[in-house]
Amino acid sequence: MTGQNDVPRASYDLHLHTCWSYDATNTVEELLETASEVGVRRIAITDHHLVDGIPEAIEAAANYPDILLVPGVELNVTTSVGSVHVLALGLTLRAIDALEPVWDEYRQWQIDLGSATSAGVCALGFDYSDAQRQELLESYRPARTISVQGATPTSNKMRRAFFIERGFVSDEDEYRELMSAAGEAVPRPPYPNGDRVLPAVKEQGALLVIAHPPAYFGGADRNRMDMLREELLLDGVECAHRRKVPHELTPIYRAWCEEHDLISTGGSDLHWPEDVSEGIGLHIGAEEWWPEIEARLPSEALINA
Numbered sequence: 001m002t003g004q005n006d007v008p009r010a011s012y013d014l015h016l017h018t019c020w021s022y023d024a025t026n027t028v029e030e031l032l033e034t035a036s037e038v039g040v041r042r043i044a045i046t047d048h049h050l051v052d053g054i055p056e057a058i059e060a061a062a063n064y065p066d067i068l069l070v071p072g073v074e075l076n077v078t079t080s081v082g083s084v085h086v087l088a089l090g091l092t093l094r095a096i097d098a099l100e101p102v103w104d105e106y107r108q109w110q111i112d113l114g115s116a117t118s119a120g121v122c123a124l125g126f127d128y129s130d131a132q133r134q135e136l137l138e139s140y141r142p143a144r145t146i147s148v149q150g151a152t153p154t155s156n157k158m159r160r161a162f163f164i165e166r167g168f169v170s171d172e173d174e175y176r177e178l179m180s181a182a183g184e185a186v187p188r189p190p191y192p193n194g195d196r197v198l199p200a201v202k203e204q205g206a207l208l209v210i211a212h213p214p215a216y217f218g219g220a221d222r223n224r225m226d227m228l229r230e231e232l233l234l235d236g237v238e239c240a241h242r243r244k245v246p247h248e249l250t251p252i253y254r255a256w257c258e259e260h261d262l263i264s265t266g267g268s269d270l271h272w273p274e275d276v277s278e279g280i281g282l283h284i285g286a287e288e289w290w291p292e293i294e295a296r297l298p299s300e301a302l303i304n305a
């Protein structure tokens with residue numbers, strides 16, 4: 001990856017996780033406070049799969065009238081090329097209500113994935129029972145999130161540390177092998193189908209933006225890009241990402257967006273508090289992208305606009 005240290009902050013960050021994602025512990029206050037301090041004026045909350053944290057985010061944003069808040073979500077969907085992460089930006093409260101069946105499906109999927117992971121690791125002879133997983137969740141997730149979302153999967157980072165501490169594995173490589181063997185022992189449930197989920201979200205007015213696209217686009221393979229643009233009903237591309245879009249691909253994605261009248265977004269994808277002050281707004285997305293994004297977001301969705 002090229003010189004990330006030289007990157008100036010953008011005035012917007014449209015990919016942020018809070019503790020309402022099972023693999024994140026940022027609070028929305030930390031994000032708003034830091035954004036306000038360092039001059040990131042527009043942020044999107046895009047927790048994994050669920051919008052349970054949006055009411056809290058809207059409430060907290062009332063104390064930061066200088067920050068425009070875009071309610072969103074990051075959905076992993078099954079597609080013709082495997083699992084793809086799609087950001088949905090600009091969810092109104094009406095959209096959130098109307099999409100209840102989608103949230104129900106993801107809520108259940110998270111529970112099923114958590115159980116399958118525990119069962120797979122247990123099948124290999126290691127004690128990662130549902131009770132152990134619950135204990136691990138309680139060690140880093142706020143109780144209010146567990147009470148709403150139940151026995152979700154754990155974050156990779158926390159699970160790896162737990163497995164190392166318990167002596168299941170001794171390093172990152174062994175951890176990866178163990179997780180892969182566990183997935184063979186007990187297959188994990190597939191992500192909800194993009195063909196069903198994405199049209200429903202789009203119909204509610206939210207913009208569909210493919211997240212950290214290099215893996216899905218095969219770098220910048222035009223056939224893949226064109227195919228996914230149609231299949232995923234894309235409104236935009238996360239052309240800039242703090243870690244997962246190499247800088248040389250950003251102008252290529254941007255040119256393709258202009259060609260197809262798509263928006264270009266940028267985000268940091270922060271999960272952990274220790275990264276927030278350094279990482280918020282840290283992507284190479286251009287300032288001129290923002291007015292294009294703002295013009296297409298449903299205005300009723302924007303908080304503090």
Ligand SMILES: [Zn+2]
Pocket residue numbers: 074085211212
């Ligand atoms: Zn993602």
Ligand SMILES: [Zn+2]
Pocket residue numbers: 015017074269
């Ligand atoms: Zn993310």
